[in-house]
Amino acid sequence: MGARRIAVGLATILALVGCDAGAGGADDTATATTDGATTETAATPVATGTAAESGDEPALDGVPFLEPGEVSATEPATGAPLTVTNVRLGQHDGYDRAVFDIAGDGTPGWDARYVDEAVEDATGRVIDLEGDGTIQVILTGMGYPTDTGFEEWTGRQVATEGYPQLWELRFVGTFEGQTQAFLGVSGAGAAFRVFALADPVRVVVDVRH
8 A cells, every 4th residue: 555645643324314314404515504604624635536525514423433344334226326426525523534426316335344455346456545544435236327327427536635534535436336436544443434315315434533
């Protein structure tokens, strides 16, 4: 795994709730505002393939964090195939967050876990990531843009500065009904959690500080 250039000092669960549930009506836009005031500021990703800031996503403090060695996985996805249309990163109190915005009429599934190496499914190529730990995120029920009618996010690599845990996101893309991504984190012992939100549909990955 690549060394960080600047040193800075997922039990299975599916929580499909609307933006107005469990968060007091928290907004989900890149610049989240309440009564005209910005409610959260996320550091700007520095990348090839820019990701928008995660904004004021619901905190969902009741969703448990999993320890390394545990796996966050769902039942098979249902409905029509889906497409990741955007990826967003942000900092929250106690954790860093990656959000995968998803378009389509189905319900996404996932399998997220720590892996020893970031290996691209389609080619077997090992990807060099920043950080000392690697979380693989597999989203299921996905399809190619020609199947779903939605354009897939074209970014690939998003590196961060000033994030305590999430140092790099690498978006691999879709292959045989699954979309693969990797999170490079500062330590292999960081707890993580994964859950889904609806209206619009997105899958959220938090890595605890």
